[in-house]
Amino acid sequence: xxxxxxxxxxxxxxxxxxxxxxxxxxxxxxxxxxxxxxxxxxxxxxxxxxxxxxxxxxxxxxxxxxxxxxxxxxxxxxxxxxxxxxxxxxxxxxxxxxxxxxxxxxxxxxxxx
Amino acid sequence: xxxxxxxxxxxxxxxxxxxxxxxxxxxxxxxxxxxxxxxxxxxxxxxxxxxxxxxxxxxxxxxxxxxxxxxxxxxxxxxxxxxxxxxxxxxxxxxxxxxxxxxxxxxxxxx
Numbered sequence: 001x002x003x004x005x006x007x008x009x010x011x012x013x014x015x016x017x018x019x020x021x022x023x024x025x026x027x028x029x030x031x032x033x034x035x036x037x038x039x040x041x042x043x044x045x046x047x048x049x050x051x052x053x054x055x056x057x058x059x060x061x062x063x064x065x066x067x068x069x070x071x072x073x074x075x076x077x078x079x080x081x082x083x084x085x086x087x088x089x090x091x092x093x094x095x096x097x098x099x100x101x102x103x104x105x106x107x108x109x110x111x112x113x
Numbered sequence: 114x115x116x117x118x119x120x121x122x123x124x125x126x127x128x129x130x131x132x133x134x135x136x137x138x139x140x141x142x143x144x145x146x147x148x149x150x151x152x153x154x155x156x157x158x159x160x161x162x163x164x165x166x167x168x169x170x171x172x173x174x175x176x177x178x179x180x181x182x183x184x185x186x187x188x189x190x191x192x193x194x195x196x197x198x199x200x201x202x203x204x205x206x207x208x209x210x211x212x213x214x215x216x217x218x219x220x221x222x223x224x
Contacts, residue, residue, distance in 0.1 A: 043214035104156030
């Protein structure tokens with residue numbers, strides 16, 4: 001069974017641009033959560049989508065948004081990029097909403113220059 | 114590989130020894146506590162979880178202990194192997210809401 005797939009693996013953007021990251025969950029999983037990982041702040045929860053609805057949201061500005069499609073694939077968008085947005089963005093999928101046994105993808109490494 | 118955290122607490126053990134990784138959590142009302150392992154260049158991988166009404170849970174070569182009195186969680190790894198080298202994160206989940214992760218501990222296993 002294929003794991004969680006995130007694309008692209010690496011991305012370089014300039015300040016002020018916007019970016020869209022993609023996550024394909026494990027087949028049958030309906031929950032997709034997004035996390036930001038940085039050396040300074042560690043792993044921080046962004047938001048979670050379940051059956052195309054945002055269920056939970058972390059403490060991030062409105063520049064960070066997401067959506068989920070009917071096939072459970074999810075996209076995350078960051079607008080007006082700042083240098084501090086450089087991070088590893090991870091998505092995790094699970095059967096139920098915020099199940100403790102979440103399966104993570106390898107992440108997208110975003111560098112903002 | 115990628116550096117998950119430049120100033121993580123570290124634990125170095127000899128292959129075959131037992132490892133104990135500790136974590137302090139903040140929310141006494143959290144429902145679940147979870148341990149994840151992250152190897153270099155990979156996403157976190159679920160190891161084991163424990164519900165807040167339990168104080169011990171065992172898995173394959175791993176045991177999680179929960180002490181609610183002092184808000185402390187530990188992960189014990191028996192007979193540590195080189196493949197156990199990774200960063201270990203504890204996480205807490207409250208009311209099926211967002212999952213909050215600890216800073217992580219880097220475990221290095223010496224052959």
